[in-house]
Amino acid sequence: MCHTVAVTEAIDHTVRGSWTPAGGARSPLPAHALRWLRARTGLEEGSTPAGPSSVLPVAESALPESARAALAGVVDDANVLLDRDSRLGRTGGLSYVDLIRRRSGAGLAAPDAVVLPETPAQVQRVLDVCVEHDIAVVPFGGGTSVVGGVTALRGDKRAVVALDLAQLDRLVSVDPVSRIAVLQAGVRAPDAERLLGAHGLTLGHFPQSFERATIGGFAATRSAGQASSGYGRFEDMVEGLRMATPVGEWRLGVAPASAAGPDLRQLVLGSEGTLGVITEVALRVRPAPTVRRYEGFVVDGWERGVAVVRALAQQRELADVTRLSDMDETEVSVALSGGLKTKALRAYLNLRGVDRPCLLVLGWEAEDGRELAWKRAAALRIVHTFSPVTLGSTAGESWRHNRFAGPRQRDALLDVGVCVETLETATHWSAIPALWSSVRGALTDALTAPGRRPVVMCHISHAYETGASLYFTAIVPRDPDDPVGQWQRAKAAACQAIAGAGGTPVGTITHHHAVGTDHRPWLSGEIGEVGASVLDAVKRRLDPTGILNPGKLIPTPGQADQDPQIG
Numbered sequence: 277m278c279h280t281v282a283v284t285e286a287i288d289h290t291v292r293g294s295w296t297p298a299g300g301a302r303s304p305l306p307a308h309a310l311r312w313l314r315a316r317t318g319l320e321e322g323s324t325p326a327g328p329s330s331v332l333p334v335a336e337s338a339l340p341e342s343a344r345a346a347l348a349g350v351v352d353d354a355n356v357l358l359d360r361d362s363r364l365g366r367t368g369g370l371s372y373v374d375l376i377r378r379r380s381g382a383g384l385a386a387p388d389a390v391v392l393p394e395t396p397a398q399v400q401r402v403l404d405v406c407v408e409h410d411i412a413v414v415p416f417g418g419g420t421s422v423v424g425g426v427t428a429l430r431g432d433k434r435a436v437v438a439l440d441l442a443q444l445d446r447l448v449s450v451d452p453v454s455r456i457a458v459l460q461a462g463v464r465a466p467d468a469e470r471l472l473g474a475h476g477l478t479l480g481h482f483p484q485s486f487e488r489a490t491i492g493g494f495a496a497t498r499s500a501g502q503a504s505s506g507y508g509r510f511e512d513m514v515e516g517l518r519m520a521t522p523v524g525e526w527r528l529g530v531a532p533a534s535a536a537g538p539d540l541r542q543l544v545l546g547s548e549g550t551l552g553v554i555t556e557v558a559l560r561v562r563p564a565p566t567v568r569r570y571e572g573f574v575v576d577g578w579e580r581g582v583a584v585v586r587a588l589a590q591q592r593e594l595a596d597v598t599r600l601s602d603m604d605e606t607e608v609s610v611a612l613s614g615g616l617k618t619k620a621l622r623a624y625l626n627l628r629g630v631d632r633p634c635l636l637v638l639g640w641e642a643e644d645g646r647e648l649a650w651k652r653a654a655a656l657r658i659v660h661t662f663s664p665v666t667l668g669s670t671a672g673e674s675w676r677h678n679r680f681a682g683p684r685q686r687d688a689l690l691d692v693g694v695c696v697e698t699l700e701t702a703t704h705w706s707a708i709p710a711l712w713s714s715v716r717g718a719l720t721d722a723l724t725a726p727g728r729r730p731v732v733m734c735h736i737s738h739a740y741e742t743g744a745s746l747y748f749t750a751i752v753p754r755d756p757d758d759p760v761g762q763w764q765r766a767k768a769a770a771c772q773a774i775a776g777a778g779g780t781p782v783g784t785i786t787h788h789h790a791v792g793t794d795h796r797p798w799l800s801g802e803i804g805e806v807g808a809s810v811l812d813a814v815k816r817r818l819d820p821t822g823i824l825n826p827g828k829l830i831p832t833p834g835q836a837d838q839d840p841q842i843g
């Protein structure tokens with residue numbers, strides 16, 4: 277059984293008001309789900325589908341002709357795109373706010389050109405041209421950032437280009453003995469699995485943005501996939517990197533481990549396009565699994581669920597996929613699936629005396645049945661000490677089957693007038709209960725309004741011996757008069773809860789979504805003024821004129837947190 281995942285629809289950057297070109301129309305909400313949503317949140321009848329992108333305002337390109345000609349001299353005329361649709365398609369990422377902006381046209385910041393290099397050498401020369409012509413550069417992978425990471429901010433430069441890495445799409449080499457594969461930065465995750473699958477290998481990185489996101493983007497944001505317990509976070513997979521910078525190419529990583537000073541790869545991982553453009557990544561790969569088993573359980577109460585995951589983590593028996601939903605997320609999953617099975621499940625859980633059901637999904641993948649049976653038995657020995665209700669493999673397989681459906685569901689929710697967005701953090705086990713409660717409270721309070729009753733739900737899908745991530749999703753009827761402000765106020769309240777009072781953070785401002793523009797105002801609080809000045813110094817060394825991704829990540833002292841181009 278090969279570990280590939282089908283991509284059902286073409287990726288098209290010129291259509292960005294939704295996850296796929298078909299948008300919510302491809303996967304409309306079933307009638308029972310809509311009924312539940314209206315009763316639970318106060319959502320009124322109505323439909324708000326994305327309009328045609330042809331009506332959106334896009335300013336004329338400000339790229340000077342001299343710069344265009346110099347860029348075309350590097351990548352060829354055909355790879356410097358100035359047309360409206362190509363530029364509109366790279367205005368930003370795929371957060372709720374990005375999608376709303378592309379539906380309303382307000383606050384759009386289109387790049388002045390899209391540049392598509394074909395080789396690492398061309399990337400280097402493009403940077404040289406941009407330094408010479410004072411042009412800002414936004415490295416653009418899959419464009420799935422949800423924190424403003426690819427918003428086309430110009431900063432103090434004459435123009436801004438989106439440096440789209442789509443044509444750096446090759447598997448450079450495979451070393452099966454060492455289990456290392458070198459992939460170019462623009463390879464999308466499904467293509468990475470396909471290319472590696474031909475060698476019997478897998479990367480095992482399956483974020484929910486799998487269909488669109490790229491190897492370079494994963495490295496630049498320290499991404500975490502759904503199977504992080506088994507395969508690790510993306511930075512755990514990185515053996516080496518090749519990065520173009522305005523002061524020359526930088527290659528990192530020569531051995532599996534090293535005591536040659538600080539590990540400078542960690543400076544590149546999570547640098548979000550502000551220090552250079554990653555062109556190649558050497559990755560630790562594994563034999564593709566031939567067997568897998570996903571199972572569902574219900575645990576009575578969030579606290580007990582957290583205790584199960586902690587026990588698995590601390591006894592080093594986490595399943596490759598370990599995912600615990602709180603009561604609200606469990607309720608929403610059950611309500612959205614609907615039908616007879618839902619009624620039967622509710623009745624069964626009642627019968628078993630479960631008052632506060634929390635869904636736990638465990639998934640194991642292995643090279644053979646014996647290995648899988650061994651891993652599963654070790655984990656289940658722990659799980660069963662918490663007396664869960666076993667739902668079996670149907671529930672687990674159903675989760676696996678739908679694991680990339682979230683973005684399509686979001687399109688459908690946007691089309692019926694819902695505000696739906698996520699945010700994430702991580703903290704130590706001892707702080708999990710308080711942080712879960714304070715972030716839920718902050719989001720609920722900020723989103724509650726007359727006729728609007730938010731649903732705020734949470735899950736843990738990345739666990740460690742010392743703590744875990746908390747991933748929140750909020751659903752509430754959209755404020756038609758101020759849809760962006762409605763979410764931004766809620767997000768600020770949640771960030772404040774995470775940042776804590778009195779300068780002591782309760783958790784990290786981001787576990788895997790990265791900093792971008794959205795978390796930038798909170799970064800100094802987490803890394804301290806000294807940390808911020810170190811980042812700033814590295815930035816100045818690698819990018820002395822500041823062309824790379826202005827307004828993202830680096831908390832430059834004295835500089836406004838938001839770019840004035842964004843209203």
Ligand SMILES: Cc1cc2nc3c(=O)[nH]c(=O)nc-3n(C[C@H](O)[C@H](O)[C@H](O)COP(=O)(O)OP(=O)(O)OC[C@H]3O[C@@H](n4cnc5c(N)ncnc54)[C@H](O)[C@@H]3O)c2cc1C
Nearest residue numbers: 417418419420421425483484485490492493499500549554
């Ligand atoms: C629906 C949805 C679900 C998501 N689920 C997950 C999830 O499960 N786990 C997770 O970790 N994230 C998730 N994300 C966030 C996002 O997918 C990740 O941050 C991802 O790593 C971004 O990859 P990308 O190729 O799309 O990068 P982009 O969005 O194109 O870029 C992200 C940042 O990296 C920079 N960058 C991109 N490529 C390069 C490069 N080659 N060199 C230097 N800088 C570069 C950009 O300038 C930007 O700052 C999700 C996003 C969405 C919309």
